[in-house]
Amino acid sequence: MSAPSNGLGNMLPLGHDLAGTSSQKKKKPGRSPSLIWQLLTDEPDPQRRNAAACKHCKQQLAMQQSMPDSLMDPTTIGVSLKDDATAQGKDKMGGGMVRERKGKSGGALSKAQHERLEEALAMHAYVTGMGFEAMEECHLARAMAILRTNVKLPEKKRLEGDLLHRCYDKMHKQVWGFLTASSTRVCLKRDAWSNMNLYNTSNPEEAYVTYMAVNNDKRFFLESEKAAGDDAQYNSILIAQDIKRMMAPIVSNVSGVVTGSTEYHSRAWEMLKAEYPTKFFYGCISHALHLAIMDIFGPEKSVENDPRRLTPQVPMDFPFQDLVEFTNNCNELLSFFSSYQYAPKFKMFDSQLLHTMKSFANASPTMAWGSLAARFRLLAQAEDVLQTIVSDPDFVGPNAPVNQRATRQSIKEFVLSLNWKMTLEKAVTILTPIELILYKFQDDRAPISEVYFESKHLLTDFDAVFGLTTVELEYIKKVVTERWQYVLSEAHGLAFLLDPRYIGKSMTRDYREQIEELIFNFPETDQDMGLNEERKRAISAEYTDYVIYAKNQRANRTFKWEMLEKGNRSPLQFWMTDADDWPHLKSLALTLFSLAPSSVASEKTLCKSTLAQSSRRNKLSFDDMRRLAFICINDSQFTGGRVAGDLQNNTLPDFMGDTALSPDGMMMWMI
Secondary structure (H helix, E strand, O other): OOOOOHHHHHOOOOOHHHHOOOOOOOOOOOOOOOHHHHHOOOOOOHHHOOEEEOOOOOOEEEOOOOOOHHHHOHHHHHHHHHHHHHHHHHHHHOOOHHHHHHHHHOOOOOHHHHHHHHHHHHHHHHHHOOOHHHHHOHHHHHHHHHHOOOOOOOOHHHHHOHHHHHHHHHHHHHHHHHHOOOOOOEEEEEEOOOOOOOOOOOOOOOOEEEEEEEOOOOEEEEEEEEOOOHHHHHOHHHHHHHHHHHHHHHHHHEEEEEEOOOHHHHHHHHHHHHHOOOOEEEEOHHHHHHHHHHHHHOOEOOOOOOOOOOOOEOOOOOOOHHHHHHHHHHHHHHHHHHHOOOOHHHOOOOHHHHHHHHHHHOOOHHHHHHOHHHHHHHHHHOHHHHHHHHHOHHHOOOOOOHHHHHHHHHHHHHHOOOOHHHHHHHHHHHHHHHHHHHHHOOOOOOOOHHHHHHHHHHHHHHHOOOOOOHHHHHHHHHHHHHHHOOOOOHHHHHHHHHOOOOOOOOOOHHHHHHHHHHHHOOOOOOOOOOOOHHHHHHHHHHHHHHHHHHHHHHHHOOHHHHHHHHOOOOHHHHHHHOOOOOHHHHHHHHHHOOOOOOOHHHHHHHHHHHHOOOHHHOOOOHHHHHHHHHHHHHHHHHHOOOOOOOOOOOOOOOOOOHHHHOOOOOOHHHO
């Protein structure tokens, strides 16, 4: 900023001591002191600085620069001085608060603010899957410096260390604080069958037991630990003890527990029910139907590697050997074509179809069964292309690789066989009724009363399957019935009776009376030992009023009942809003309709943990990976509601459309 012209300088008074300065004295370094600088800047001793900020335009100017024309205009300066004086007057009236706020906005962060900033940045790194070293990237530091010059971003070591522990502790406190709230009802999910491995360990065959707590709005990941030996998976006592351990901190808010659908879990339910009579324990419907698919399409011929007999075995009267061989051939075909390097004339698969083939071919054994129907539909869609490829002379000709000729010949015979299409259609028609049910229960919001409803209709649905012999139909019904016994419990019958859409419709008289006795004698707390006759009479009267009211609503097809029938209103909402006249019955119904029918939706939520196990974080310890998974999965429950990708309704898909053929199509969501 250059010195002003003499004309402007003559307009201003000079200090008395400056006017009488002797020319004989040695001149002090710097510019001559003058009151002129007070008009240009608020900085102290501006004459001794190399640059200063203009008090009017806030522009930083070097002393060597020419003064802007706007500052050379006396009119402009006069207006600026007037405005500045007015601002100073307001500042004095406000006790200097304006200047204080301005200084604070650009000043240093307090210790608490800096900690919150670090935790927010760390959470961003954790939930987005970014590499921790990206936080040290220079452009990010420059961007933050624009906002606050003194901000220091957390280093990689801190993201892996104390910040991870701090964020985990806060998330842990937040999750368990929500679960222990007095108004919270949750259902615990114990999954040991889908073999979810959240930690990317070196042995993918290790068995992990995963626990989640869910209600109608949220799904919280609690833990996923390696099973402590084979006994932990197949010993009913150890299963019951493990469930009891997880229930202990929130036992008063737990409505029930859904587990795997095996004989070992069924025995554990009985032990737990004796200790917790107000809780409900039952099996996952998706697991049961998953095992039913294996019973039909992939039972094992021996049990040498399955001492606990969890893998379905081939019975003497097994009628589906053709489907077992067909399934094995389909898997071999998918594996070959997803890895085969085609000659140019063989590149007939579109990119989406080839991508889907690779997804199925690389699926884990558990997912392979879950996606079986989607695999069959994929082959049906690609039938013409497959036949064209295998019919080409070069496919198994002299130019074919020697080590592939046997495989290619087998695939060619399989694709060109006369019964290939007929067997494919038969397999799809058998799986379709099961698919419909699995699709229905992929959401936690599906009422548990629907499980009992579907258990009664699935067997009759198979009667409509075209092309089955009497022996085949009877075998399917036997398999499904055996699997249902490890799913159904008293919770399903009670919910079916207390669902105002059904009110126990189609129940046999004996079973209905049995369920009604459970309602009348249902204890108020787990500690109630004796029978309270007064409470029993009160519940009986409430139940009678409820049945009359619900039947009238259904007979008159009221607006409320039609909302229930169309799915625009849930049974849980009915009992929350319309059941104040039946307090005892309402408490039982709210417990029942807070139960989840399966563990599928929670397993979809666990897919978010893939953010935690990227290759950029493969040096984290097992304990740190566990903390990171806890943060990643649970953060969305507080910040964004449901995890992206969850279905918002239960609209059934078009099973014959192309959408069912994608990797995310039917039954892929089982895992």
